[in-house]
């Protein structure tokens with residue numbers, strides 16, 4: 459007879475209601491993180507206010523409330539606790555202490571905006587319909603104000619992916635580079651290229667209200683003399699031609715495959731003969747369930763767009779083939795959850 463412990467490990471785990479309980483209450487997890495960001499709790503702990511009493515003073519909140527919030531944040535992994543002292547984890551220190559240059563706290567103004575949260579208010583009906591219940595195409599309505607907010611508050615989250623992409627597509631950073639950044643938003647992807655390479659010239663395309671934010675970022679990065687804009691829909695405006703590089707960062711996932719191909723055909727025509735297109739996307743594996751963050755992004759598109767999706771590499775390959783591109787290269791972008799796809803015109 460085998461020992462008890464090995465018999466146990468061969469068996470399927472005992473059924474448990476834990477996942478149900480945790481998932482049903484997951485809105486509290488969101489609420490706890492939001493409250494901590496709004497109370498500036500992570501900054502307060504980073505400043506060495508480590509006990510409930512110190513934090514209550516610094517955050518202008520009750521001791522009872524802070525004790526329960528800090529314990530909860532410790533349980534879910536945002537803090538550590540030693541005796542009655544709390545401390546930041548490495549991630550919290552980098553991303554949630556307001557004094558960090560990689561601070562992500564302001565992104566909740568987009569990610570938890572009423573527009574976004576309400577899009578998931580009746581997911582059953584969204585699933586029945588197969589697309590967003592938001593009016594006028596949801597996030598795709600022309601000049602939707604949510605994109606101005608996105609451009610204002612998501613730039614810090616995109617600064618690292620933007621630098622990583624610049625390394626991938628312009629390693630030497632010395633060659634002449636005419637870049638079209640489609641759906642530029644905050645403009646960080648084009649700006650990162652221009653900051654590295656003094657011979658890079660950027661044309662950012664987006665809705666006019668969003669481009670105001672991108673122009674401001676270009677001014678702050680001191681590259682405004684190499685930064686132009688094209689205002690309007692990427693399906694309608696004239697892109698111009700002769701670009702060495704076209705960027706499509708976090709744009710194609712909003713559309714169905716035929717619409718993506720319309721954009722890719724327009725991009726193909728706008729590129730110089732040896733030009734390339736670079737996509738930054740959530741790209742799940744072929745099983746569509748891994749890696750979890752990229753694969754879960756399909757649900758975001760279900761709730762907020764009529765037909766958007768997180769496309770797999772084979773789906774992108776198909777789209778590139780049908781629109782005349784060659785030599786598609788997939789690149790990981792660690793430590794971010796994005797992947798880059800670079801395809802040549804010929």
Ligand SMILES: C[S@@+](CC[C@H](N)C(=O)[O-])C[C@H]1O[C@@H](n2cnc3c(N)ncnc32)[C@H](O)[C@@H]1O
Nearest residue numbers: 605616641642643664665668690691692707708
């Ligand atoms: C998710 S953001 C991506 C911004 C940036 N490229 C990034 O990766 O962070 C999507 C952008 O697409 C823009 N957009 C949506 N529909 C568009 C259209 N038809 N033409 C041009 N831009 C559009 C939005 O204004 C927004 O800036």
